[in-house]
Amino acid sequence: MGEDAFRVERLRADPAVAAMLERICDITTMGFAAVARVTDTQWIACQVVDRIEFGLEAGEELALKTTICDEIRGSGRAVIIDTVSGNPDWRTHPTPMLSGFESYISFPIRLPDGTFFGTLCAIDPQPRSIGTPAIAALFERFAAEMGALLA
Template sequence: MQNGQSEIHTILTPDECSAIAEIEATTSILSIVTRMAQMRFAAIAKYDNTDWVVCSVHDTGELGISAGDTLPVEITLCSDFLTDPRALLLPDISKSLRHRTRPVVKQYGLESYVGVPIILPDGSLYGALCALDSKPVAFENPDLADTLQLFARLIGCIFFGNGRSALR
């Protein structure tokens, strides 16, 4: 994993950085996501060819994933969105035969995950809005997936509104 705030500027375009700042300054989406999901970490990530690139994070649990970090997309839980655009809620990852063996789960000691794809207004997949935690979480809010999808749609519209060239 690559770390450092200066690296984020080589991975994300200035327009993407501006869009992220706009999202965080006007809605505090990531903080809201962590409260709604009762988790300590939330992120906006994009897919960049074969990588999952962290655009922005809210991390009260010090999970150790920072803006600008990258992971091979196939080892992430968010990679499911490449083939299935539905919300993914995993309250106890260790009970999921399909997901508990992903390298990212062991690398960060993950026990719970909720995520939704960020789909742009033109229908293309940009990335994911996700929350993670190292402890199992009972998702008690029946509107969690729908609310996260609304946030992801807002994020996608902001990215798209900041110019299609910013999304390459």
């Protein structure tokens, strides 16, 4: 097993990661949360919590260009959208239209050396008030903890 596959498996099997995803869904009231490995060619779910029957399980892949996570990989910055349909920057973006979500939040996960690994994200088909400092701090902390697990 290569180092990358080992890291994906590490996140998939860790109960602390599962607990963080459950906590994210509880606090944000969003129905889907995931940790994804994102490269320049691939998006793979390491672990998910799916309360809305989004239909994606750990180990499954999405086409990279259908994700906002690819843009986060490129920019290195978090994306937080309370209401896609009310946001002029995102309402015509193909990803929310394709996936049917109205709220989205995603933070980059970095390895201890600063290298981008993937994203910690959550979606919901309903608008959610997620653009708060407390929620951003929670995602930032959990993303940092996940990155530290991969050392």
